[in-house]
Amino acid sequence: MISEQTDAIVLRVFPWSETSCIATLFTRDFGKISVLAKGARRPKSPFEAALDLLSVCRIVFIPKAGDVLDLLTEAKLTRRFRAGARDLLRLYAGYYVCELLDRVTLRDDRHTEVFALAEQTLDALARTDLEIRAIVLRWELQLMRMLGHLPSWNQCSQCGEPIPDAATSVFGAEAGGVLCERCQAGQRLMVQITSRERTLLREFSTPQWQDIELSDYISTGRKTIRSVVQKYLTVLLDRKLNLHSYLEELGR
Ligand SMILES: [Zn+2]
Incomplete structure (x- = not known):
C-alpha cells in the first residue's frame, strides 16, 4: 500500500x-x-x-x-492555533474557518490555494496587530473566489448590465450579486449598499489576495458588509452557518 x-x-x-x-x-x-x-x-x-x-x-x-x-x-x-487563548471572538473566527471550509468543499477535491488561504487566515487570527474584521472578510470572499462562487459586484447578476458607481446600489443575496433596477422586481433578500461598501467588497475580492491590507481597521458599513456576506453564504449553502451568530460583534 x-x-x-x-x-x-x-x-x-x-x-x-x-x-x-x-x-x-x-x-x-x-x-x-x-x-x-x-x-x-x-x-x-x-x-x-x-x-x-x-x-x-x-x-x-x-x-x-x-x-x-x-x-x-x-x-x-x-x-497549534493559539488565537483563542486571548480572545474569544478570534477563537470563534477560527471555528468559522473550519465550519465554512468543511461546508463548501467536497471530499478529495484538491485546492492548494484554499489550503494556503486557510493556513494564513489561522495565522493572521493569532496576530493582534491584524484586524479581525478584515481577516474574516478576506477569508470569506477569497474562499468564494477560489471555488468559483464570488458574487458579482460590477454587473447586474441577472442581466449582466454594468452597474454604475452611484451613491447606493442593491445587492441581491438570492441573485448572487448586485442588481439593476429592472431586475430588482420580485427578488428577495436584498441589501442596499453604498458606493464605499461596494468598493471595499471589490477590494477584498481581488485575485491578489496576499496584498490585501489586514492591519487597517474596517470602519466602512460593518453592519451592511456582514449582512451582505452572511445572507449570500446562507443562500449559497442553503443553511444558516452555526458560527454566524457567534460573530455578530463583527458587524458592530
Ligand atoms: Zn439586470
Missing part, C-alpha cells in the same frame, strides 16, 4: 472506539479527507497532540478506495 505525505488542518475529530478516532482533515495536496486514527485515544498516542481542532500538522496516510476511511499512520504538530 502506498502512503502519502502532506500538510493538514484539523477540521473535526470524534471518538470512534475506545482507542481510535475519526478526523476530518483539509490537506494541502489532497483536499478534504476523512481518516481513521488508530490508537489516537491511548495515553501514548502515535499522533501525540497533533489532532487538536485547528492545528496544522504534517501527516502520513494510506488512501483507501471507495467509501472506506483513509488510514492515518503519522501526524506531527506543525502549529
Whole structure:
C-alpha cells in the first residue's frame, strides 16, 4: 500500500472506539479527507497532540478506495492555533474557518490555494496587530473566489448590465450579486449598499489576495458588509452557518 505525505488542518475529530478516532482533515495536496486514527485515544498516542481542532500538522496516510476511511499512520504538530487563548471572538473566527471550509468543499477535491488561504487566515487570527474584521472578510470572499462562487459586484447578476458607481446600489443575496433596477422586481433578500461598501467588497475580492491590507481597521458599513456576506453564504449553502451568530460583534 502506498502512503502519502502532506500538510493538514484539523477540521473535526470524534471518538470512534475506545482507542481510535475519526478526523476530518483539509490537506494541502489532497483536499478534504476523512481518516481513521488508530490508537489516537491511548495515553501514548502515535499522533501525540497533533489532532487538536485547528492545528496544522504534517501527516502520513494510506488512501483507501471507495467509501472506506483513509488510514492515518503519522501526524506531527506543525502549529497549534493559539488565537483563542486571548480572545474569544478570534477563537470563534477560527471555528468559522473550519465550519465554512468543511461546508463548501467536497471530499478529495484538491485546492492548494484554499489550503494556503486557510493556513494564513489561522495565522493572521493569532496576530493582534491584524484586524479581525478584515481577516474574516478576506477569508470569506477569497474562499468564494477560489471555488468559483464570488458574487458579482460590477454587473447586474441577472442581466449582466454594468452597474454604475452611484451613491447606493442593491445587492441581491438570492441573485448572487448586485442588481439593476429592472431586475430588482420580485427578488428577495436584498441589501442596499453604498458606493464605499461596494468598493471595499471589490477590494477584498481581488485575485491578489496576499496584498490585501489586514492591519487597517474596517470602519466602512460593518453592519451592511456582514449582512451582505452572511445572507449570500446562507443562500449559497442553503443553511444558516452555526458560527454566524457567534460573530455578530463583527458587524458592530
Ligand atoms: Zn439586470
